[in-house]
Amino acid sequence: MLLNDDMTHSLARDGLTVSRAHLLWELHHRGPTTQRGLADALDVSARNITGLVDALAGTGFVTREPHPTDRRATLVTFTRHGEATARAMERDQQEFARLLFDGMPAQRFDCFARGLDDVLARLREGSLAAAPEVSRD
Amino acid sequence: MLLNDDMTHSLARDGLTVSRAHLLWELHHRGPTTQRGLADALDVSARNITGLVDALAGTGFVTREPHPTDRRATLVTFTRHGEATARAMERDQQEFARLLFDGMPAQRFDCFARGLDDVLARLREGSLAAAPEVSRD
DNA sequence: TATTGTTATACTCTATAACTATA
DNA sequence: TATAGTTATAGAGTATAACAATA
Numbered sequence: 265m266l267l268n269d270d271m272t273h274s275l276a277r278d279g280l281t282v283s284r285a286h287l288l289w290e291l292h293h294r295g296p297t298t299q300r301g302l303a304d305a306l307d308v309s310a311r312n313i314t315g316l317v318d319a320l321a322g323t324g325f326v327t328r329e330p331h332p333t334d335r336r337a338t339l340v341t342f343t344r345h346g347e348a349t350a351r352a353m354e355r356d357q358q359e360f361a362r363l364l365f366d367g368m369p370a371q372r373f374d375c376f377a378r379g380l381d382d383v384l385a386r387l388r389e390g391s392l393a394a395a396p397e398v399s400r401d
Numbered sequence: 402m403l404l405n406d407d408m409t410h411s412l413a414r415d416g417l418t419v420s421r422a423h424l425l426w427e428l429h430h431r432g433p434t435t436q437r438g439l440a441d442a443l444d445v446s447a448r449n450i451t452g453l454v455d456a457l458a459g460t461g462f463v464t465r466e467p468h469p470t471d472r473r474a475t476l477v478t479f480t481r482h483g484e485a486t487a488r489a490m491e492r493d494q495q496e497f498a499r500l501l502f503d504g505m506p507a508q509r510f511d512c513f514a515r516g517l518d519d520v521l522a523r524l525r526e527g528s529l530a531a532a533p534e535v536s537r538d
Numbered sequence: 539t540a541t542t543g544t545t546a547t548a549c550t551c552t553a554t555a556a557c558t559a560t561a
Numbered sequence: 562t563a564t565a566g567t568t569a570t571a572g573a574g575t576a577t578a579a580c581a582a583t584a
Contacts, residue, residue, distance in 0.1 A: 268524065283574060300542060310543060312575060319573090336542040336583045363527040364520050376516025379509055383501050387405065390500040420551060437565060446553055451567060453551085473560045473565040 265289045271356060278349060279323050285353065287316050288325060288342075292350035296339040298331065325349060402426045408493060415486060416460050422490065424453050425462060425479075429487035433476040435468065462486060 265286055267275075275285050290305050291297060297305070299313045306313070317340055320326045325346035331337035342350065365373060402423055404412075412422050427442050428434060434442070436450045443450070454477055457463045462483035468474035479487065502510060 281573070298542075308574085309576060311545090311577080314544065315574075331542095334542080334584070338543075364523050368516075368519060372512075372516055372519065375509075375512035376520070379505075379513025379516065382505060382509065383513070386501050418550070435565075445551085447566065448554080448568090449552055456550085468565095471561070471565080473558095475566075 265353070266357065266360065268360065271360070274356070280325075280349075284316055284320055284325075287313075287320065287340075288346060288350050289353060291326065291340060291342060291346075292354065296329065296341040298334075298337045298339060300337065302340060320346070402490070403494065403497065405497065408497070411493070417462075417486075421453055421457055421462075424450075424457065424477075425483060425487050426490060428463065428477060428479060428483075429491065433466065433478040435471075435474045435476060437474065439477060457483070 267282065267285075272282060275282065280288070286306060287302060290302060294301070294305070299310060299317060302317075303310045303313045317326065317328065321328060324343055326340050326342055328338040329341045331339050368376075404419065404422075409419060412419065417425070423443060424439060427439060431438070431442070436447060436454060439454075440447045440450045454463065454465065458465060461480055463477050463479055465475040466478045468476050505513075
């Protein structure tokens with residue numbers, strides 16, 4: 265999820281933090297998910313997910329439902345309020361994209377997109393091969 | 402300061418965190434600075450600076466020196482180790498830029514840069530006028 | 539045995555408020 | 562009175578390790 269400052273402030277007004285919003289975002293795109301699944305998707309510890317889900321459940325965005333076949337697991341699931349909030353986040357995301365690109369001449373956009381692809385490809389390839397490392401002395 | 406994952410990991414190996422590295426970065430570009438100056442530059446609270454400087458002083462990156470004319474203030478100042486680390490960070494930054502752009506045809510680079518300028522201008526103008534806001538329900 | 543999620547513990551970043559020393 | 566920095570307190574995100582329930 266791409267966030268600018270205004271979006272971060274909106275989240276705060278909704279009683280959300282960036283980490284909690286990321287969890288909602290993931291849930292919105294995956295549907296009901298185990299905490300293990302969320303931990304892997306967000307690349308954080310299981311313990312961390314416990315805390316985030318505790319907070320989101322306490323403020324009415326999600327509930328913990330029993331997994332239908334695995335009694336160890338819980339399925340984190342949207343409440344109606346959580347679902348509506350996630351849809352609003354998606355709308356804001358699209359509005360943000362429009363703000364950045366609407367009305368940009370097609371030629372400039374294509375050219376920018378190609379340059380960005382290039383940069384991203386370099387980043388992907390270079391990040392493993394030539395890991396920058398702070399030199400020690 | 403622009404950081405990729407590899408750079409963040411390097412910082413950790415040096416005993417630094419991202420927040421502490423940002424403080425060093427600022428210090429490297431400003432020279433000895435009061436804690437108040439750092440708080441304003443990094444846009445965090447004075448209390449936060451106290452904690453970061455405590456940590457950086459405890460691990461030998463900086464010292465607190467008396468301000469020559471204002472006895473309330475302290476000047477946060479590099480140790481030799483801190484100075485060397487900041488220089489290494491700057492080298493890594495340049496290496497990162499080379500990774501992203503070296504050997505890119507001038508035409509593609511110019512075009513990308515123009516598109517980026519355009520996007521950044523939209524972001525600056527739009528961020529106040531059309532602040533995206535998560536709709537409530 | 540391996541996995542899911544919790545409890546226990548700890549560290550870091552962050553903030554506001556009250557306070558001391560100085561300007 | 563105002564400012565620089567600290568102490569006091571609190572909350573959020575993050576991690577590892579030990580544990581219980583279940584697979």
